[in-house]
Amino acid sequence: MLTTSFLFWLAVILAAVTAVDEQTVTHLRGVDTAAVVGTVAPAAEAPVVEEQTATSQSPTSASTCQLTHGQAKRLLLNCQSDRIRFVGIGDWGEAKETSGVRAVRDGLLRDAPNADFILSVGDNFYDNGVKSVNDPQWQKTWVERFGIGSKLNVPWISILGNHDHKGSTQAQVDYAKGSQPGSKYWVMPDRMFSIDTTANGHQMRVIATDTEKLGERGDNSDAKILQLNSILQSSKVKAYFGGHEHDMQVLQSGNLDYFMFGGGGRSIQTGKTPPGTKAKTLFYALRYGYAIFDLDVAQRQLSVTYKMFNLNGSRAEERTFTRQY
Template identity: 25%
Template sequence: MLALLWLSLLVPAVSRVGGDGDALTFLALGDWGGLPEPPFVTPRQAATAAAMGRAAAALGGDFVLALGDNFYFSGVRDEWDPRFQDTFESVFVSPGLRGVPWYVMAGNHDHAGNVTAQLRYSHRSPRWHFPHPYYSLRLHLPGSNASARLLVLDSVLLCGRGDDFGRGPAGPRDAAAAAAQLRWLRAQLEAAAAERFVLVAGHYPLWSVGKHGPTPCLLRLLRPLLRRHRVSAYLCGHDHNLQYLEEGGVGYVLSGAGNFMEDSQPHAGSVPPGALRFFYGSAASPGGFAHVRLEPAAATVTFLEATGRVLHRVTLPPRHP
């Protein structure tokens, strides 16, 4: 078993691939993991990959945050699994994504396979960065002394493995490992008190009106921490659409439209009144993702369809003006 250490990685605002150079930018993409049989990629994934390259070139893209479910439907077997080539390396090939690092987390479908193999693949691919099941990224904001913190979680280790048939996570397989991750998160949030922005990311949604709905485990464990520490936003996937919600001063960015789209809102009554600000899941859509721009004065989240159409944009204030 992996040692339960925490990692802190520095992401400098250099080696930009696009944009005007006065912000740190990244693309957030969830549930993008193709198919387990030829051609190992869906038309929606291919269209989204191409659009991400165009967005990175036009709007900036210092890195990609991969929000889990990287390989449908049962993850990978080992670090030599051809799915790494067929579903990742040969798909995200647009010039705008060339040389852009990916920071990766595991989703429930990844946990159906070998997550350790995805960690080990970090040693085989120069752009696949998955150093530990959970880790911290410090993000320098160009043109200032300000910085932000991105805390990447493994929500499956924390809550257990759910499925696509309405059964949510029923509890962690390893309670001690889940408790260790939660202690790590508390310590990281305390240490990030002076950061201009703090972002937390996990595969499972905390709030969602979609098929899977809110995750009770995260409502119990994470919601009080996010509010207490004035976290700027929580980013996730799992539901196959795009959503933005606000509650308790925290923004909730759901970007799970990288491979499938689901338009239903069976949990519309399960989120706080007025929390849902944006939802898009049209079955006719070629997919979509979120683009995040961090400047000292504001964080801007833009939801983009794979056509290039801007679907929604929201601006979040800094924690410390």
């Protein structure tokens, strides 16, 4: 089974908040890493449990979370429940209406309306990002395709991808501050930002940015990739969420889990493993799809369900992975 890049351009990382201090964050900035999520101190180590599931029901309960802007580069997510549900999607910004794009769109419209938020891990617009807040791709590729503001009314917490860097990254930041169609649902305070979360009294912090200088494409350094991996391991990071490769994967390196979901609609393709950065492949599928994350902060349990589609757009099997931290 082919493995792909050990680290990707974009990610969100689940970690123990007590282990992620300001010095670590400074190092993370220095290597253009992704995001860090902090929770209460982790429980004893447990292996990833994989189970194949039947087609699941769409969520029926509305979100209990409220997302607001705090200080510069800071979001506040306040949830009445200690359970948070979000949908992760990556590499979805394909302009063409392909079978994969349509399948992911239809699935997202079934599963995402009652999620607390959508996590977009980059490559939001192909091939060269957007030129401005008035670029027609905003309307065609995002607002109209996903019914933003009509069929889908949840926040899209978004991170930049390498293709987004080929256009105006500032335009993606500015869109969230403007009055264009759907702008109130587009959440990107800056290229790097934090999300301070309270879930029924339990604290969690997210530090989100793109890893534009990391990965196996472009002008990248294996040394920097290894440096980032060392930081993640020493900071007791538990899980890393990302995209970039156009497929669906679950990888593991030591006690660090990698949930990768880059099958958002761009043409499916495999990647290349940089020297010295291999991780164990627990699951790999050359399919379109997205991931549903159910996080119980109080119980320190994460359940990740991969919703997947075949190359012709037909529905494929689902896979659920659970982790006790």
